[in-house]
Amino acid sequence: DARVTQTPRDKVTEMGQEVTMRCQPILGHNTVFWYRQTMMQGLELLAYFRNRAPLDDSGMPKDRFSAEMPDATLATLKIQPSEPRDSAVYFCASGLRLAGVYNEQFFGPGTRLTVL
Amino acid sequence: QKEVEQDPGPLSVPEGAIVSLNCTYSNSAFQYFMWYRQYSRKGPELLMYTYSSGNKEDGRFTAQVDKSSKYISLFIRDSQPSDSATYLCAMSAKETSGSRLTFGEGTQLTVNP
Numbered sequence: 001d002a003r004v005t006q007t008p009r010d011k012v013t014e015m016g017q018e019v020t021m022r023c024q025p026i027l028g029h030n031t032v033f034w035y036r037q038t039m040m041q042g043l044e045l046l047a048y049f050r051n052r053a054p055l056d057d058s059g060m061p062k063d064r065f066s067a068e069m070p071d072a073t074l075a076t077l078k079i080q081p082s083e084p085r086d087s088a089v090y091f092c093a094s095g096l097r098l099a100g101v102y103n104e105q106f107f108g109p110g111t112r113l114t115v116l
Numbered sequence: 117q118k119e120v121e122q123d124p125g126p127l128s129v130p131e132g133a134i135v136s137l138n139c140t141y142s143n144s145a146f147q148y149f150m151w152y153r154q155y156s157r158k159g160p161e162l163l164m165y166t167y168s169s170g171n172k173e174d175g176r177f178t179a180q181v182d183k184s185s186k187y188i189s190l191f192i193r194d195s196q197p198s199d200s201a202t203y204l205c206a207m208s209a210k211e212t213s214g215s216r217l218t219f220g221e222g223t224q225l226t227v228n229p
Contacts, residue, residue, distance in 0.1 A: 004159070031215060042221035043160070043204065056216070091159050095215065102148055102167065103215050107159030 002026045004108035006092050012114045018080040021111045023092030024073055032075045033093040033105060034060075034067055043091070049075065050097060082115045089113070119143050122205055122220030131229050135192040139205035139220045142186065146218075147210035149181050151190045154202045154222065163203075164190070195227045 005024045013019055025032050033048040047057035052069040060067065064086075066078045079086055089112050093105040122139045129135055137151075147168055152160035164179045166172045166188075172179045178191040188207075192199055205220040 043219040045216065045218075048215070050215075093159070097215060102165055104162055104165070105215075105217065107161065109157075109159050112157075 004092055004094050004106055006090075006108040006111050008111060009109060010112045010114075012116065013082055014116050015083055016081040017115075018078065019082050019086075019113060019115075021077045021090050021092075021113070023075040023077075023094075023108060025075060025092070025094030026106055027073070029094035029096050029106075031095045031097045031103070031105075032069060033091075033095075034075070034077050035091040035093065035107075037089045037091060037110070038087075046077070046090075079113075082113075084115045087113055087115050117142065118221075119218050120205060120207060120220045123223055124221050126224040126226060128226045128228060129195055131195060131197060131227055133195050133227070135195050135199070135225060135227075137190040137192075137203050137205075137223050137225070139188050140186055141188070141207055141218075143207070143209070143218070144183075144186070145209040146207040148208040149179070149188050150206040150208075150217070151177075151179055152204040152206055152219075154204060156201075160204055197227050197229050200226045 007022045031050045034046040037043045046060040047067045069075045089110045091110045092108045095103045095105045120141045150165040151163045153163045154160040169183045176193045180189045202222040202224045204222040206217040
């Protein structure tokens with residue numbers, strides 16, 4: 001049963017600390033997405049990659065957030081320094097981009113981040 | 117104004133009721149329309165998707181798209197307690213084929229036994 005995995009599931013940290021969230025996409029998927037979900041804003045796209053190259057990171061605060069794909073099996077989202085307003089659930093999703101057909105996204109279970 | 121508007125609820129119905137969930141949107145470029153279901157402390161999972169206008173039925177679920185009104189709906193027949201979740205609509209323009217989704221904020225549904 002292929003699924004997206006994310007670690008950690010929960011993270012509590014203090015303001016100013018670095019936070020790293022990891023995602024393992026479904027094997028064979030060529031597109032990886034990072035989303036943030038809050039009560040106020042709902043689900044927002046932060047960034048996405050295709051074949052490990054960043055395609056769009058316009059939803060991400062550039063001064064403190066960074067997203068990378070060191071290899072095809074790992075995507076990371078880092079926040080440095082973290083702030084209380086970063087508290088949210090961060091989701092990773094993966095999909096297989098095929099031209100001309102609908103490309104479903106499969107979501108991971110999320111990382112619940114609390115910044116004190 | 118948000119591109120996709122969805123009433124957050126909460127919505128509470130008795131078991132067996134017909135549930136109607138709706139979203140409106142402003143971007144006429146949207147061609148793919150999706151409904152995701154999200155259980156508490158889980159990631160969203162795709163329920164249904166529709167391309168362009170029309171209806172699509174899958175078991176107890178029916179998705180409707182009215183592009184002329186920029187309005188989409190999800191109907192759940194014979195609702196069950198296991199349908200209790202947050203339902204998110206999502207949309208995508210044709211050129212991205214679902215790769216770039218814009219979500220509604222979700223409607224929280226509770227089906228009472």
